[in-house]
Amino acid sequence: MINKYLATCDSCKQKFIFRAVVPLATTDSLRFSCPECESELWANLTLDYSVPKMDLAPQGFILDDLLQEYDLPIITVATDLPVHKVKHVLSLTEGGSPFLWMNHEMGAAFPIWREKVDSLQSLRHGRLHDIRRLLDYCRISRWDNVRKCIEESFKDLIPLNNEFSFSEPIKSIHLCYRIISCIYTPLVLPEKMLEFLEEYYAFLNDCINTKDNQYKNLIGNWRENPEYQAFRSKILGTFLRVFDHFDAFIVGLLYEEMPPSLQERIDEYRIFRDDYLVIKALYQDIFELTSQLTVFLGAIINLSIRNDSCLFSNGDRSFNRFKRRTAFERLQILSEVPRLNTLLSAVSRPMRNTIGHFSAYYDCRSGDLQYDDGTNINYIVFLGQFFTAVKALWFMLIFVEKMDIDWQRYLK
Numbered sequence: 001m002i003n004k005y006l007a008t009c010d011s012c013k014q015k016f017i018f019r020a021v022v023p024l025a026t027t028d029s030l031r032f033s034c035p036e037c038e039s040e041l042w043a044n045l046t047l048d049y050s051v052p053k054m055d056l057a058p059q060g061f062i063l064d065d066l067l068q069e070y071d072l073p074i075i076t077v078a079t080d081l082p083v084h085k086v087k088h089v090l091s092l093t094e095g096g097s098p099f100l101w102m103n104h105e106m107g108a109a110f111p112i113w114r115e116k117v118d119s120l121q122s123l124r125h126g127r128l129h130d131i132r133r134l135l136d137y138c139r140i141s142r143w144d145n146v147r148k149c150i151e152e153s154f155k156d157l158i159p160l161n162n163e164f165s166f167s168e169p170i171k172s173i174h175l176c177y178r179i180i181s182c183i184y185t186p187l188v189l190p191e192k193m194l195e196f197l198e199e200y201y202a203f204l205n206d207c208i209n210t211k212d213n214q215y216k217n218l219i220g221n222w223r224e225n226p227e228y229q230a231f232r233s234k235i236l237g238t239f240l241r242v243f244d245h246f247d248a249f250i251v252g253l254l255y256e257e258m259p260p261s262l263q264e265r266i267d268e269y270r271i272f273r274d275d276y277l278v279i280k281a282l283y284q285d286i287f288e289l290t291s292q293l294t295v296f297l298g299a300i301i302n303l304s305i306r307n308d309s310c311l312f313s314n315g316d317r318s319f320n321r322f323k324r325r326t327a328f329e330r331l332q333i334l335s336e337v338p339r340l341n342t343l344l345s346a347v348s349r350p351m352r353n354t355i356g357h358f359s360a361y362y363d364c365r366s367g368d369l370q371y372d373d374g375t376n377i378n379y380i381v382f383l384g385q386f387f388t389a390v391k392a393l394w395f396m397l398i399f400v401e402k403m404d405i406d407w408q409r410y411l412k
C-alpha cells in the first residue's frame with residue numbers, strides 16, 4: 001500500500017509528489033532529499049497495526065492530500081523495500097509499487113521472505129514485553145521465574161509436555177532458549193543451523209567425554225568469572241535490541257535471498273532509512289562479542305585438540321596473552337572450526353572498512369554509506385552485512401545456552 005501526498009519543500013518551495021510505501025514492519029523514521037534543492041528532509045512514521053494507518057510527521061517539508069495528478073517531480077520512499085532509483089520516480093503505471101516490483105524481481109523467494117517478516121512482526125508486536133521479561137529472568141538466571149513466564153505467556157508457542165525428561169531447572173533453560181530460537185528459525189535455515197552445531201558439539205562432546213575434570217574446572221571458573229558473566233549478559237541484551245530493531249535486518253535478509261543477478265544490480269535500488277547510528281552501534285557490539293567469543297570458544301577447542309584450554313593454535317599459552325591480541329588476530333584461531341569461521345569471521349568485514357572510527361556516514365541523497373577514502377556501499381548491502389552479524393549472534397546464544405545447561409548438569 002502506498003500513501004500519496006502533495007508535498008512542498010520548506011527550503012526551495014518546490015512542490016513534489018511524495019509517495020510513502022506503508023512499511024511491512026514498524027519503522028520510526030526515514031530520511032531523503034528534496035528533488036530540487038537536495039536539502040535533507042525527514043519524516044517520523046507511526047504505524048498502528050490495529051488499523052491499517054500510517055501517521056507521517058514531516059520535517060523540512062509540508063504535506064497536503066493529493067486531490068489530482070500534477071506534473072511534478074515524484075519521490076517514492078520505502079523503509080523496508082528497495083525502491084528503484086529510475087522507475088519509481090516515474091508516474092503511474094511505470095512507477096508503480098515497489099512491493100509488486102520486488103515481487104516481480106525476486107519471484108518465488110519474495111513471498112517466503114514476506115512470510116518471515118510477518119512472523120517476526122507478529123512476535124514483536126504481540127510479545128515484545130513478554131520476551132523482554134523472559135530475557136531478563138534468563139540474564140539473572142532466575143529459572144523459576146523463567147518457568148512461570150513461559151507458562152503464562154508462551155504456552156501456545158512451545159509445547160510444555162514431557163517430550164524430554166530433564167529435571168528442573170534444565171528443562172526451563174531449554175524451553176527459554178527454544179523460544180529465542182523460534183525467533184531465529186526463520187533467519188538461519190534449520191539445515192544450516194545443524195551444520196554449525198555439529199561442528200561445535202564435536203569439540204564440546206569430546207571435552208565432556210574424554211577431558212571430564214578439566215572441562216568441569218574450566219566451566220566452573222567461567223561461572224565465577226565476571227568477564228564471562230558480562231559476556232553472557234551482553235549477548236542476551238544484544239539479542240533483545242536486535243529483535244527490537246528487526247526491521248533493519250529483514251532488509252539484509254531480503255538482500256541475501258535475492259537471486260545473484262539482482263544482487264549485482266543492487267545499485268539500481270536504494271532504501272530510505274534513518275537508523276545508521278543505531279545499527280552501527282549494534283554492529284560494533286556484535287563484533288566486540290564475536291571477538292570475546294574467540295577466548296571462550298577457543299578454550300573449548302584448545303582443550304579438545306591440545307588437551308589444554310589455554311594453549312591456542314597461534315602459539316599463545318595463556319588467556320591473558322591471547323586477549324592482548326587484536327580482534328582480527330584473535331579471529332584467526334577460528335580456522336580450526338572452518339564452518340563456524342565462515343559465520344563468525346564474516347562479522348568483521350565492514351569493520352575493516354572502519355565503520356567503527358567515525359569514518360563512514362550515511363548519505364541520504366544517494367542512500368549509500370560513504371567512507372573517508374571515497375568509496376561507498378549501498379545501505380541495502382550494509383544491512384546484508386548486518387544480517388550476517390545477527391546470524392553470528394545466534395551462535396553465541398547457543399554457546400551460552402550450552403554453558404547454562406552444563407553448569408546445572410555438571411556443577412551441582
Ligand SMILES: [Zn+2]
Binds near residue numbers: 037
Ligand atoms: Zn527543496
